[in-house]
Amino acid sequence: MAIYLVELSYNVDRTGREPSNPAHVEYLRELTADGVLKLGGPLVGENRGLLLYEAADRSELDGILAAEPYVLAGLVSGTTIREWQPGKGQWAPESAAAGTVR
Structure with a gap:
């Protein structure tokens, strides 16, 4: 498995995203429950979000x-x-903390 850091830039502000937000939130909940999405959220003061996927x-x-x-x-x-x-x-990962992965 690989870990990916994903940054999404939006072409509308938060208000413009509101109609799609319930589907977005549900999709991220499903990905979290499946162990795919590790972290996610907006970048403070920017019109972008940052997500960590496996x-x-x-x-x-x-x-x-x-x-x-x-x-x-x-x-x-x-x-x-x-x-x-x-x-x-x-x-x-435990192997990295033990110094076996650089």
Whole structure:
């Protein structure tokens, strides 16, 4: 499994996203229950959101993002995706914390 840090930029403000927000929230709840979404939320003072996903590969992540209600509604103006390998801290895999992964 890979971990991906995804930043979504929106082309409308929070008020403009309100009609799609219930579907967006439900979708994120489902992904959380399935263990796919680890964290998510808005960037303070910006018209963007940051989400942390765990997926088998980039292809699976692309499918997840394609089904995002904000994407389907045309509210996302840009997406930045980075694969991330946590190596330190409380959320790092046990093998990384032991120093076996860099």
